[in-house]
Amino acid sequence: MPDADILPADARQAVDKVGEADVVVGIPSYNNARTIGHVVRAVSAGLARHFSDLHCVIINSDGGSADGTPQAVLEAQVEADKLLLVRHPLHPVHRISTPYHGLPGKGSAFRTIFQAAKNLHAKACAVVDADLRSITPDWVELLVRPVLQQGFDYVAPYYRRHKYDGTITNSIVYPLTRALYATRVRQPIGGEFGLSAGLTERLLSKKVWETDVARYGVDIWMTTTALAEGFRVCQVYLGAKLHDPKDPGSDLTAMLVQVVGSLFSLMEEYEKRWKAVRGSVPAPLYGFPYAVGLEPVRVNPERMLSAFQEGCRDLEPVYASFLRPDLQAELKRLANGQPAELRLDDMLWVQLVFDFAAAFHRRTLDRKHLLESLTPLYLGWVASFVLRTQEASDDEAEQQIERLCRAYEQLKQTLVDRWEGR
């Protein structure tokens, strides 16, 4: 598809009118009128404070909000005199709000932002979520400066999160990505990223925009592409991430299917790359790691445990079609055990994830059914993690995650064997 077709006509005109820009900050949105004004103000302030001598553009790529999100973007006022700027901006920060074309989802919104950045010949592009409540002007600098000044291609966020916030990331996405591509990026699906012009162009050139990536798998796709294709990756410390609760319609199984499905699909694309590496090294981390207060999280592991046990019993014939007999036997034992004593340990969990990945690759089962059947097992791991770490501090819980990551790395050869049908 030619570039010009991707941008809607009004956005193309607006981009042509601006001409060129050094920095583009994109904000994908859908019904975020309540929070997006704050995000736009923070981004505008950040650009004015840290990149006052550069041409900067803010682009809101909207999925057809019905609550006035685009108006909120264009009307958000920045009180320049309260910013205490050392220097006043040489150039005004342009704002463009445009609906995106294509499949509904965050990926399509990103595509519009990347295309606009490319048309504007931007040297750096950053994206931030529209539902953020904890964003500060410094986030813009942290996401953009490593690209502009240190030659990084991909800047991933590093947040302080509650030990029970981001459990899909903690149990699968982070450890598996780290074990596969041998680089530790703690928040691979964080939501805020900085990208170089080279990486933006590379992502745009990929023929994935009509697939699930265009919907919700875009974060893990970008991180994996950057890691697997040898782009320079770093992390920046952004403090705490506080955001509006997710859309209640997006249920756990749908999230798991999208995120884990994207991860497994990418394993097929980069099979040679991940099979060739072992161990991991941390991606460089920038920013000042200050302590932050985190929102309390009330957890009910009993309900998850009962979902796990019932799921194991009911889905036994499904699991029997692709899990190894020893894993099936272990699940059977856990399903019939006393809930109070039940723990799904890290080694078992890792082997289960690897068997799921292999079954996905070998198409042993319909892929959607396979991914959906992961939900009860995932809840079993989360409940076990909660029971193990109830009295632990966030740092101690983080050490548990580190142990899990090491289990993924230790058992990587098992994944290779299972993947190849051995």
Place this chain on the structure above:
Amino acid sequence: MNELWQRAVREPLDQLWNQMMSYLPQLSAALVVLVVGGVAGWLVKQVIYRGLRLLRFDRLAERLGLAAVIERVGLYRGSSYVVGQFAGGLVLLFSLLLALNTLGPAGSDLVLRFFVFLPHLLTAVLIVLVGGLAAAFLGRGALIAAVNARLAGARLLAGAVRLLIWLLAVIVALGHLGVGGPTLAITFGVIFGGIVTGLAIAFGIAGKDLARQALESLLKRGAREEEDEGVRHL
């Protein structure tokens, strides 16, 4: 007495014997054809099965997704085995038809009628196969969805889905073969409609509070999951 014996027993027995003797060559030929066909079928099955195993056909079938299809209908014992069985079965069927043909006009007539009937039979088999596939696939989908929605009796629900689809497929196939005519379809419709209406009335009258709660909980499911479990998944 002697004449009676001659007429009542001896002559019919002689006739039967003569008929048998005149029919014996055809019968023997048919038997030979059947035995040879059986042996040939077994040989073909073994050769194809072993040949495909040597050529690692199972692995190829797995890659092409054929193995998954076979597994979904519940026939999975290795793709090579299934293909070998099918080829052997074809040879046996062919030899059976050949044997019938050697039995003379009556046999030939049977073979002719078989060939007229064959397209209907194949279509019916195909309908049942597709029905089996759909039943296995949708049954599994219903099972997983019910487990994830934490419905009680997930296996029962999945079993009911499978049974209904199997029933529907068998009734359509039988209708295609001209068995039962519209009666079967009407019976199925009446039973299915009766079950659904009965459940709706029972649920609506006896369990209206339960129905309200179920609908409310369905509408608020996402919010409730977070509330009940506490953890934030993403």
